[in-house]
Amino acid sequence: MERRVVATLLTCMDGLDASPGVVVLAATNRPNSLDPALRRPGRLDREIEIPIPSASDRLSILQKCLSPIPNAISAEDLATIAGKAHGYVGADLTALCKEAALLALHRSMDIAQVMIGDVHKAMAKIRPSALREITLDIPRVLWSEIGGQGMIKQQLKEAVEWPLQHPEAFVRMGIRPPKGILLYGPPGCSKTLTAKALATEGGMNFIAIKGPELFSKWVGESEKAIQSIFSKARAAAPSVVFFDEIDAVASSRQGSSSGVGDRVLSQLLNELDGIEPLKKVIIVAATNRPDLIDSALMRPGRIDRILYVGPPDCTAREEILRIHTRKMPLAEDVNIKELANLTDRFSGAELAAYCREAALCAIQEDYNTKSVARRHFNSALGMITPQIDDQMLDFFDHYRKTHRGA
Numbered sequence: 001m002e003r004r005v006v007a008t009l010l011t012c013m014d015g016l017d018a019s020p021g022v023v024v025l026a027a028t029n030r031p032n033s034l035d036p037a038l039r040r041p042g043r044l045d046r047e048i049e050i051p052i053p054s055a056s057d058r059l060s061i062l063q064k065c066l067s068p069i070p071n072a073i074s075a076e077d078l079a080t081i082a083g084k085a086h087g088y089v090g091a092d093l094t095a096l097c098k099e100a101a102l103l104a105l106h107r108s109m110d111i112a113q114v115m116i117g118d119v120h121k122a123m124a125k126i127r128p129s130a131l132r133e134i135t136l137d138i139p140r141v142l143w144s145e146i147g148g149q150g151m152i153k154q155q156l157k158e159a160v161e162w163p164l165q166h167p168e169a170f171v172r173m174g175i176r177p178p179k180g181i182l183l184y185g186p187p188g189c190s191k192t193l194t195a196k197a198l199a200t201e202g203g204m205n206f207i208a209i210k211g212p213e214l215f216s217k218w219v220g221e222s223e224k225a226i227q228s229i230f231s232k233a234r235a236a237a238p239s240v241v242f243f244d245e246i247d248a249v250a251s252s253r254q255g256s257s258s259g260v261g262d263r264v265l266s267q268l269l270n271e272l273d274g275i276e277p278l279k280k281v282i283i284v285a286a287t288n289r290p291d292l293i294d295s296a297l298m299r300p301g302r303i304d305r306i307l308y309v310g311p312p313d314c315t316a317r318e319e320i321l322r323i324h325t326r327k328m329p330l331a332e333d334v335n336i337k338e339l340a341n342l343t344d345r346f347s348g349a350e351l352a353a354y355c356r357e358a359a360l361c362a363i364q365e366d367y368n369t370k371s372v373a374r375r376h377f378n379s380a381l382g383m384i385t386p387q388i389d390d391q392m393l394d395f396f397d398h399y400r401k402t403h404r405g406a
Contacts, residue, residue: 006035013043052089052235058082061090065097071114081119086205087128087236096126128205128236141196147323147348148316152194152307156181159305160282161202164238178304179272180283182246184290185309185396186388188349191286194309195242198284205239207232214249214264222260223267230271230281238280246285247292265294272302290399298403308400311347311388314340320348324355331373339377345386354384 016022026044028034038044053061059082066073073081085093097114099122104114143153163170163177170177183191199206207229214225233239243249250265272283285303287293297303312320318340325336343351357380362372 006038010037010043013038052087053093055083058085058088058093061093062097065094066114069097069101069114070112073114073116073119077116081116081123084203085123085128086203086238088126089129092126092129096122099126141193141200143197143201145323146190146193146197147319147321148312149190149194149309152183152309153197155305155307156194156198157201160198160204160240164202164204164280178282179301180285180303181305181307182290182293182298182303183284183286183307183309184288184399186311186347186392187288188347188387189309189311190348191309192242192244193348195240195284195286199240199242202238202240204282205233205236206242207236207239208242208244210244222264226264226267226271230274233281234279239282241281241283243283243285245287247287247289250285250294250297251292252294265297269296269302272297290403306403308396310396311345311393312351314344317343317346317351320351321355324352325372328355328359329371331371333374334372334377335374342381343386345388346384347386347388350384350386354380357383 013024016024024044031039031047039047059079062078062082062085066078085096088096096119100114100118101112103118103121105112107118146153159178159181183194185191195208196206198204209229214222229241233241249261250268251261283303290306298306318337321336321339321343325334343354346354354377358377359372361376361379362369365376
């Protein structure tokens with residue numbers, strides 16, 4: 001049936017020469033799914049791509065959508081919203097304005113006027129169409145919520161935030177910003193949290209991918225998934241594509257018998273080196289096993305920065321403990337600095353669990369308790385066993401000494 005329909009359509013289009021004044025216009029969001037015979041010259045002669053709106057385009061669309069709606073949004077605030085609405089198409093922006101108007105009505109039926117706060121709340125509900133299938137709704141994570149790792153934070157700011165904030169400097173120097181960053185280190189040391197903070201602080205869309213989730217038993221589906229991710233990332237730029245457990249996707253091809261693994265890695269490399277450049281798209285990958293990653297991915301131009309995210313030192317542990325206890329009522333006998341000294345080799349995740357267990361100990365002792373005391377932290381200390389040992393630290397130390405830029 002489908003072939004007959006296509007054949008009939010082609011026949012009709014070939015007969016248009018005898019019908020002057022007739023023009024065929026076709027629209028699709030899947031041009032690669034069309035029959036090639038339809039796209040040849042003489043049938044569909046021109047192909048015009050309508051891209052995702054730029055910041056200035058989004059501003060114009062928002063102005064038109066809000067013009068009939070009573071609002072108290074300044075031109076500066078509207079320009080800021082347009083700048084933050086990465087990946088929003090015209091329909092998304094229209095839905096955004098309608099949602100903001102509904103929020104204004106809920107707030108006050110008498111004087112319904114859209115405020116900037118209504119638009120911010122609406123943005124939390126209306127997601128860009130390009131990201132609906134793969135975007136992970138993440139909490140707002142700030143650099144201040146990650147204890148320690150000062151050097152890592154600075155290097156990430158230089159690699160990601162500077163090119164967005166000062167693109168003219170990179171153009172003047174004739175260089176391209178880094179394309180990919182690898183975060184490696186022991187488990188629980190805030191690699192994922194760091195990637196989220198990077199996206200939040202840089203005002204970027206965040207696309208999180210778990211390595212094993214990409215694999216499919218159907219031939220070609222895994223490669224299509226990679227292609228789709230990068231296509232959506234380009235559409236929603238500036239964006240961070242975060243590959244957790246990258247070693248599952250890009251494991252070394254030496255001695256590998258996994259055909260699908262090789263094809264996925266090849267597709268990933270093609271996307272990084274592709275004809276279509278990754279403008280304002282940064283790849284951040286995380287792993288506990290950097291030695292398993294294929295060397296082809298680790299070369300400059302693909303993964304440009306290799307950063308070791310190690311276990312927190314005493315000062316960093318103190319910062320992390322203060323972050324996780326700032327909303328916790330502490331008794332006077334709790335000394336955070338002493339707790340930091342007692343938690344050598346604890347990762348950030350284990351320190352968070354340590355604080356949580358201490359609070360649970362206090363509740364178990366007395367449901368009406370008003371504070372967490374030192375004895376509760378002492379009890380919790382015996383419940384948490386640090387996973388970072390000498391063997392693990394020696395492994396990462398050896399890797400840093402023997403690999404480029406690590």
